[in-house]
Amino acid sequence: MGILNVTPDSFSDGGRYDQVEAALAHARTMLAEGADILDIGGESTRPGAGEVSAEEERARVLPVIEAIMAEMPDTVISIDTSKAAVAEAAINAGAAIINDVTGLLGDSQMARLAARTEAGLVLMHMRGRPRTMQQAPRYEDVVREVRDFLECQGKQALAAGVAQECLVFDPGIGFGKTVEHNLRLLKHLEEFRVWNCPVLLGVSRKSFMGAVLDAPELEARKWPTVALTAYAIELGVRLIRVHDVRPNVHAARMIEAIISQGAGASAD
Numbered sequence: 001m002g003i004l005n006v007t008p009d010s011f012s013d014g015g016r017y018d019q020v021e022a023a024l025a026h027a028r029t030m031l032a033e034g035a036d037i038l039d040i041g042g043e044s045t046r047p048g049a050g051e052v053s054a055e056e057e058r059a060r061v062l063p064v065i066e067a068i069m070a071e072m073p074d075t076v077i078s079i080d081t082s083k084a085a086v087a088e089a090a091i092n093a094g095a096a097i098i099n100d101v102t103g104l105l106g107d108s109q110m111a112r113l114a115a116r117t118e119a120g121l122v123l124m125h126m127r128g129r130p131r132t133m134q135q136a137p138r139y140e141d142v143v144r145e146v147r148d149f150l151e152c153q154g155k156q157a158l159a160a161g162v163a164q165e166c167l168v169f170d171p172g173i174g175f176g177k178t179v180e181h182n183l184r185l186l187k188h189l190e191e192f193r194v195w196n197c198p199v200l201l202g203v204s205r206k207s208f209m210g211a212v213l214d215a216p217e218l219e220a221r222k223w224p225t226v227a228l229t230a231y232a233i234e235l236g237v238r239l240i241r242v243h244d245v246r247p248n249v250h251a252a253r254m255i256e257a258i259i260s261q262g263a264g265a266s267a268d
């Protein structure tokens with residue numbers, strides 16, 4: 001899943017793809033590099049970010065979705081939003097997946113919209129809201145609490161009529177978590193395969209890697225991201241949300257080539 005942020009303030013690429021032409025060019029590049037899905041977002045969720053109105057968010061993402069669908073109609077687009085009105089407009093323009101970083105807590109209409117439109121639905125865990133989520137987050141057992149939340153929100157989606165095949169679960173790395181919380185979640189990724197639904201992981205360029213490696217600059221987060229992609233694929237994660245598509249696709253394909261060898265005797 002290639003990230004296409006259409007925001008002036010995203011933490012790593014904010015302001016660079018906020019013009020339709022530039023967004024379209026970046027979409028072409030990510031698809032050529034092997035992205036299966038483009039995740040388009042019009043509201044930054046970086047720590048400390050403020051909220052934008054539904055009208056503003058819609059005005060940012062719709063022209064980009066329309067331009068991509070006009071030129072490349074087979075593109076699978078996911079809309080990164082927690083507002084049902086934005087998700088609905090994006091789906092009408094051709095998006096197939098709703099990526100809700102609030103796991104349905106942001107908008108009471110979201111589950112019903114997903115059910116009615118039969119869109120894919122990514123449910124992510126976040127503790128608090130972006131503006132304040134990194135202010136001393138606390139858990140007794142982060143893995144259990146995140147898993148319980150995802151299962152609870154998954155049940156709500158099912159109750160609203162969303163098909164189980166449409167659900168994807170995401171532990172929400174970096175959303176209201178300390179470095180240690182993130183590492184614990186990564187160590188137990190298989191816990192988030194609720195009802196055997198696919199798991200999505202978003203670690204790309206996130207700051208906990210800079211903290212672990214004592215390398216604060218953004219460029220230094222590219223290779224640890226690739227390492228975590230390989231690790232996650234090995235643990236059965238099905239969707240990886242990244243900025244740098246090519247190296248992550250190569251890492252995933254390399255691990256998949258090994259996994260697909262199975263457990264039989266040597267072929268040669």
Ligand code: HH2
Nearest residue numbers: 005010011044045046124170172173202
């Ligand atoms: N992370 C970000 C945004 N959306 N969605 C899912 N499902 N999982 C994630 O981990 C995730 C997400 C934050 O990254 P980015 O898009 O690069 O930054 P920003 O929120 O500033 O746009």
